[in-house]
Amino acid sequence: MSSYSIHKEENLLVFMITREHKRNAINYEVMDGLLKVIKMTKQEANIKGLVITGEGESAFCSGGDLSAFQNLITAEDAYNMLSKMSKILYKLTTLNKPTIALINGTAVGGGCELATACDFRIAKKGTKMGFIQGTLAITTGWGGGSLLLEKLENEVALKLLMEARPLPAEDLYNKGFIHAIYDQVSMEVVQQFFANINRIHTNVLSAYKEILVRKWKVTQLEKRMEEEVRTCSTLWSMESHHQAVNKFLTKNK
Numbered sequence: 001m002s003s004y005s006i007h008k009e010e011n012l013l014v015f016m017i018t019r020e021h022k023r024n025a026i027n028y029e030v031m032d033g034l035l036k037v038i039k040m041t042k043q044e045a046n047i048k049g050l051v052i053t054g055e056g057e058s059a060f061c062s063g064g065d066l067s068a069f070q071n072l073i074t075a076e077d078a079y080n081m082l083s084k085m086s087k088i089l090y091k092l093t094t095l096n097k098p099t100i101a102l103i104n105g106t107a108v109g110g111g112c113e114l115a116t117a118c119d120f121r122i123a124k125k126g127t128k129m130g131f132i133q134g135t136l137a138i139t140t141g142w143g144g145g146s147l148l149l150e151k152l153e154n155e156v157a158l159k160l161l162m163e164a165r166p167l168p169a170e171d172l173y174n175k176g177f178i179h180a181i182y183d184q185v186s187m188e189v190v191q192q193f194f195a196n197i198n199r200i201h202t203n204v205l206s207a208y209k210e211i212l213v214r215k216w217k218v219t220q221l222e223k224r225m226e227e228e229v230r231t232c233s234t235l236w237s238m239e240s241h242h243q244a245v246n247k248f249l250t251k252n253k
């Protein structure tokens with residue numbers, strides 16, 4: 001069974017992680033799917049934007065698949081995986097069309113990084129989200145810390161990263177991380193959120209994205225994300241991280 005699906009909803013492409021049993025954790029197949037959908041969104045003239053979501057009601061995305069990545073022991077092993085995803089998140093962030101994270105359930109760790117790489121975040125009421133990487137004795141490893149610092153005030157972002165705890169969507173709406181909250185989330189609410197943007201020609205939407213991307217090029221966002229990956233790779237190789245992952249993976253055994 002595939003780890004993701006891609007379909008069209010009117011003029012939007014929808015990418016869904018279909019790993020509900022793993023709380024939509026990201027494996028290499030999901031990474032490849034993300035690359036594919038980013039390319040499709042860019043190339044298809046009749047597509048106006050991209051929506052990223054997770055299967056089911058419990059989770060948007062629980063970050064990297066810890067069971068798949070637990071065999072990455074050294075900093076070099078970790079770097080290869082982390083930089084692969086970080087490059088994908090940079091491509092997503094700088095995509096020339098609007099992107100929306102439809103946060104249908106819990107988003108933690110790399111799941112929050114994925115959401116941060118989108119332009120807009122819509123969440124279901126009460127959903128918990130957190131950059132919990134600190135509890136695993138690592139930092140954000142896919143460049144999401146650098147992205148969060150671009151999207152929120154520095155002090156607000158830093159506090160979220162340093163506290164490493166899940167917060168309800170309502171709190172994150174007040175901090176500016178979430179842009180709209182709905183009782184239930186579906187493609188209907190995405191179309192509602194997107195309606196005004198949808199009236200505007202794609203060339204104009206792309207031109208606005210280009211203004212933002214130009215700023216990120218000047219401030220070397222890509223390089224900053226790469227440095228973040230390197231720092232996380234070193235932390236990843238430490239015993240404290242391996243112990244924390246082991247604790248999670250054996251919690252129900």
Ligand SMILES: CC[C@@H](C(=O)O)C(=O)SCCNC(=O)CCNC(=O)[C@H](O)C(C)(C)COP(=O)(O)OP(=O)(O)OC[C@H]1O[C@@H](n2cnc3c(N)ncnc32)[C@H](O)[C@@H]1OP(=O)(O)O
Pocket residue numbers: 021022023025058059062063064065066067068069106108109110111113132133136139140141142248249252
């Ligand atoms: C690798 C990059 C790094 C980064 O740069 O950010 C990361 O993303 S590190 C990963 C960070 N993520 C986590 O630590 C999240 C771990 N998951 C959880 O805390 C919880 O599962 C949850 C997301 C809060 C959901 O809780 P709950 O609804 O109670 O479900 P369970 O905990 O029982 O999980 C069900 C099932 O799914 C497996 N699972 C969940 N998350 C992951 C994951 N990230 N990787 C691998 N597997 C995951 C969990 O082990 C359960 O499996 P079974 O026991 O086999 O049913």
